[in-house]
Amino acid sequence: MSSDPTKLSRGRPKTLDRDHVLDVAMEAYWKGDIGSLSLNEICRRSGVSKPGLYREFSNEDGLMKAVIVRYQEQVLNPVQQMLQSENSFRETLDSLVSFATSTGCQHDSPMGCLFTKMRESRTQLGEATRAQVYLLEEQALAAFRQWVERSKAKGEFAADMSSEFAATYIDAQISSASSQLARGEDPKIVKKILSVAFSMLG
Amino acid sequence: MSSDPTKLSRGRPKTLDRDHVLDVAMEAYWKGDIGSLSLNEICRRSGVSKPGLYREFSNEDGLMKAVIVRYQEQVLNPVQQMLQSENSFRETLDSLVSFATSTGCQHDSPMGCLFTKMRESRTQLGEATRAQVYLLEEQALAAFRQWVERSKAKGEFAADMSSEFAATYIDAQISSASSQLARGEDPKIVKKILSVAFSMLG
DNA sequence: AAATTAAAATACCGAGCGGTATAAAAATGA
DNA sequence: TCATTTTTATACCGCTCGGTATTTTAATTT
Secondary structure: OOOOOOOOOOOOOOOOOHHHHHHHHHHHHHHOOHHHOOHHHHHHHHOOOHHHHHHHHOOHHHHHHHHHHHHHHHHHHHHHHHHOOOOOHHHHHHHHHHHHOOOOOOOOOOOOOHHHHHHHOHHHOOHHHHHHHHHHHHHHHHHHHHHHHHHHHOOOOOOOOOHHHHHHHHHHHHHHHHHHHHOOOOHHHHHHHHHHHOOOOO | OOOOOOOOOOOOOOOOOHHHHHHHHHHHHHHOOHHHOOHHHHHHHHOOOHHHHHHHHOOHHHHHHHHHHHHHHHHHHHHHHHHOOOOOHHHHHHHHHHHHOOOOOOOOOOOOOHHHHHHHOHHHOOHHHHHHHHHHHHHHHHHHHHHHHHHHHOOOOOOOOOHHHHHHHHHHHHHHHHHHHHOOOOHHHHHHHHHHHOOOOO
16 A cells, blocks of 8 residues: 555565465464464464564464465465356365365365364454454355355255255355364265265255 | 271361362363363362362363263263164154254253363363373264164164264264354254254164 | 371462563665 | 664563462371
8 A cells, every 4th residue: 555565665674574474374273273372383483573473463363364364365265266166066066075175275285174273263263363254154154055046046956945054054064074174084084974964965 | 999988087178079170160161162271260260279179180181081071971971871772763863963952961051062172172182181082982983883783773774874984974963063052053053954964864 | 185197278480471662783865 | 974764683571371389277096
């Protein structure tokens, strides 16, 4: 908004690499216990001083919100795109299951879903982060519901249930699968569970 | 083993009420964030001094293990009994679903299952507690598997899957439901989800 | 009554936490 | 050259944590 990214700053040039810090923090929260991971530890791992981190993100809540927003952009939005494709319900469902039971979307990303992890540890999050997670929840449910509605219109959704409930059901199963993966369960088993749980849908 | 419960102790008589402390701790862990609940807080709530608590339970790990053992005795064992009843698979399944989606088994117990909660926060538990949780996991899976096997023999289990996998599937669904309840979701919705997820079993 | 035993409560320990005051360092404009 | 601006790193604050050393209290045994 106000600052030109090229070079018309006055003071000492900043060396803090925001993206690097976010990468480190995202992986840390993704792999570890969100509630037990301290800011000090993030500083240590990213090689950034504590005041530097506070200037960039205000506080722990700010960092975590930035992390979940980044996760949304990098991981969740592609899934949402997938749900809007013109493929059949079954094809999209298979893609969804494959995505949910494999690593996030990058080279060496941890098992499970950071968003699911944050949902589960709601009570340990700051205000801003919790609000963002809540927003993502609503987006996910809406995306599932619209997908089901479109599939119903195409006659590809067989189960006798409201789109609202179907969305809740799909969300619950995907979250559960992500949770199991994060706990270290065998991805093949988790995938099989999802297949059975979705077998009556279409 | 060595001490007679009546009265042949020598020193100052103990006033610490072990059961009271366990009641307080169980409710605290059940309702709150296990990883964030401090021993200091348990002491405060139970009105017991910290050294008193350490004398009785050795350390935090000892207290948490005592709590989960108590939970097993009070809540989990009755469920295991239920799985061994002579009722039909459907009847038992309905009982299981009703149990899982209502309060634990007592008057004012919180939503969800303490065992499930501890499974989810494995990494934050001490050694002894984690070992006990692992033991309970194996017991639960074995109980489910034997239940399915007996139901198959009676021709009441319709789905085409191994008893091993069926047990894993049932366990995953029950855990997921408990998790949703603990997060505050509507028990009616959760029950409906379980019904759908179990609709193809028998 | 004196010695002994065990449980009680107070007060403390080192460590780590989220967060910040402070001052040195590195760039700019005059 | 020198003041100004901005970022940096060190060192610190108050607090809570899990766990314990210490002393007082209340009972039994001799």
